[in-house]
Structure formats: structure tokens, C-alpha cells
Amino acid sequence: MKLYNSLTRLKEEFEPLSEPNVGVYVCGPTVYGHSHLGHGKSYVSFDVLIRYLRHLGYNVRYIQNITDVGHLTDDADAGEDKIEKQARLEKLEPMQIAEKYTRSYFDDMDALGILRPDVSPRASGHIPEQIELIKVLIENGHAYEVDGYVYYSVASFPGYGKLSGRKLDDLVAGARVSIDQGKRDPKDFALWKKAGDDHILKWNSPWGWGYPGWHLECSAMAMRYIGDTLDIHGGGLDNIFPHHESEIAQSEGANGKQFVRFWLHNNMVTVDGQKMGKSLGNFTFLKDIFEKYNPMVVRLYILRSHYRSPLDFSDMGLDSAKSGLGRLIAFRSRLGQKPLETDQEPSKETAILIENTRTAFHEFMNDDINTPGALASIFELIRAGNGILDRDDTPPDRAALAIIMDELARDILGLDLTGGNSSTEETAVLCGILAQTRGILRENRMFEATDLMRDKLEAIGYTAKDLPGGKSEITRK
């Protein structure tokens, strides 16, 4: 499998450091508000990566942090902690805010069919690790303390800028960060910040009461749960600088080993061509979208574009994805919900179709997780599969098509296609009775009654469809 590595700016063949284990770390959310579509895109993208790696047989350890301290609202040292600020607004304890929005985050991610990370470490739960890391960096000469603050000396790490392509000189010129608290160089960033009396989230340290800088937690927790070198580190494009650049400086500065082998970055969600972000205030919460659309619509919408391309948000786009999902669900539903028990082989035509689909699907996925292409292969399977079943519908063909659909669409792309069939046994029986009645009415050409039945059923979300041969079928839309 090839993955685009932001570090080398090349698609490279992925091989883990020690087969079959793969250590993946993805920057998680800062939990001071509900998740928006941008979070959805990011975590759906990495979810598919994780699912595919596991499908290929790798033993993946997936770590995704929860930032509940240290993330400031403003530039380097002047801002307020985001969690504390939100706590003030909602009149809650900071840790209540963190807990509230952590739960909200997982609710939304669960709805999107995103598999939970193996570990979701909290920054506030790993202060000792972060303090230890700072100590090492001070000993190494990469960090220095000034009056309760500890700064990373960017000039001490020659590799600074290798991920973002930034030159140190340009950084100085562009730096809007004020020189304060005795910082030796405007490029330097804080590892530990002194906390005043008004600060609630604070810990004791060798440098007095304070709290960690934002970049530090990811270095500390990634190394704690995976080791010195990660196979893959993911995150949003907007975190390349300064966050990921600083993670490299911290981790490699501490132990001299390569921190990350593959850096993967997903592109942004835009609204009217502009980035969806909290600072612009143009974000749409996932919860609001879910009011109107099945979360699987959102997942499909995200997967229809490549993770490294921007995704422009629009209702038209969601409507289009909704129609597409309907087609996926209809096809899967046609194949039967329970795997058919059959020893018979599918027809040769079906077997060839399935093999071609599998090959095409994997070629797309192996090329830097090309989900639009992978989806295209599934839609081609649907068209051809429907054609086969229209001509000759046999249980072995249906079973074989169901298996490939579940493997590709459900297990790898994470699309739950059971949507239309969440009915209980009782409603299934009732639908059967209505269908039978409809058949009799049609037989007697009582179309006024059949049309009325269809309209009423439509109104409550059911579809009446008449099959060749006089039989009818009532299903949930």
C-alpha cells in the first residue's frame, strides 16, 4: 500500500517498523465544544485507514488523544485555556466541560461508524510523563527555564521546519508572537507555563505550579503508548505548523530517534470555499446535520472525496450523498439480511464480477486510500449485480454478492447499509400482511385502494413496491 507522506511529500510504499504491528497516533479533539463536520472528515478518513490496515492483516494500535488542558485561545502565551474559558461560560468545572464534550465527541463519532481508538489518553492524565519529557529536554540543552516557564529552544534543533518546509529565518520575519517572559528567541515555544492564582487547571512541577504547553501532550502520550518511533501520525493539515513541527522537535530532541515514519494529513472542510473553523464561526455541528441526515449520509459524503482534497460543504452535496446511500442500502437489502446458508457456488459471471470488484477496490485503496475510486468500484458492482439478479436471481449469487458488499462497504469503508431494515419482527409481519392485501386489491384492479395505501405508507416512511407476477413488497425507506 502506498501512502502520501507529508514529510517527504511523496507517495511511499508503507511498511511498518516491525511487522505485523503498526502504531498509529492521530491528534484528537480539544474538548470544549461539540464536534463539527471538519472533525467528521478527519476522523472518518483515519477510521478508514485503520480499518484497511487491519483488513490487510496488520495488528494496529490506534491512539488518539483527548486534549483537555493546555490549549489556549490565543497566541503562544497570552491566551486563556480553552477549557477554562468554556467552563466560565457554562458555569461548570473545567473537568465537567472536558467530560461533557468528550462524551459528545464519542457520541458523534459512534454515529458516524468510527471505531473507537484503542487508547484515548487525556492530556490531564499524563502530566507526569510531560514533566519527565521536559526534564530530559532541559538536560539535553533543548529547553530552558525562565521564571516558572520552560521554553523549547528552536535554534537548538536543526531539523525544525523539515515537516512544514519552513525556514527558521522566515519564521522570525513572520512571527507575530511577542517576546515575553524572558523568551530568548521569538521562535521558541512554551513547554510549561506558569499558572497564576486564577488558573484552575494547574499542577506542581520542578518549575513551580503550572500547566503544559499544547504540543507537549502529543509527544508524551504517543511515545508512552507506542514507543519512540510511530509508524503513522495523522492529523489535520492545519496542524502541520506549528503543532506537528513542534512534536518532532520535542520527541526527536529528547531521544534522537526518528519520531514518525509516515505523516498523514487530511484536508479541510470548506464552506463557500472557505475553511470551516471555530475561529471563523462558519462551522456546522455534526449533531445539527444528524437532525436532517442519517449519519451514514455524512460518512458517504466524506468518503466521496479524497482525504487530501478539500470538501466543500453544501446541502446539495448531502442530498446527492443521500441518494447514493439509498442505492447502496437498496442493493444490500435486495441481497437479504441474514447470510444465506448455501454450499452452492455463485455463477461464473458473478464470481468474475466479484473478483474484478475486489481487485479494483484494493488497487484504489492501495493508492493512498482512494475512497472515491473504491466507491466507484462498489457502484459498478451494484449496477452489474442488479443486472445479473434481474436476469436470474439465485440464492448463491445473492449470498456471494452480500459477502463482498459486507467486506468492502461495511467492514472497510464502515458504511452501515442496514438503514432501511431496522424494523422489528412485528412490523415485518405487518408489512407482510399489507403486502398480501395489496396483492389481492391489485388482482381485483382496485387501484383507488392500492394508491391510497401507497400514499399513506409513503407518508410514514414506507415504500410499497409491486413486483412482477402480482406480488407486492412493503419496506421501510
Add this chain to the structure above:
RNA sequence: GGCGGCGUAGCCAAGUGGUAAGGCAGUGGACUGCAAAUCCACCAUGCAUCGGUUCAAAUCCGAUCGCCGCCUCCA
């Protein structure tokens, strides 16, 4: 200003040298009492514009125009 990316049909979107995937919408046909679903057919002689390299360019090179991201917290 520095660094990076993008511009493909009405909309969305793959495709990095060999002659334009797929989805949505639309059109015609089959099927139907009418529908829905499904199938078949059609739907970009052209990939922002102009030039160049090549037997061959959406793909490589140059220029131009337009858009976006990062450089400050953001997935």
C-alpha cells in the same frame, strides 16, 4: 511577503504520459394499472487560458488568470 495546494460535464468527484472512473441531477426506452425500484441507451472530441516538449499531454515544462490553505488557536 514566504511555503504549499487546487482549477475535469448542470452539481460533486477519480484519473501524474497512451487517448476522460464513479455519484447526483437530466433525457429516451424496457418493466408497471400508474408508480417506485431495477435494467438498457444517451449525457465532456475535451480536462481554467496561452505556448512548449513528445509518436502520444487532463497528466511533463513555461507563462497568464482565478480560487484556497498554512505562516496565530483550529481536524
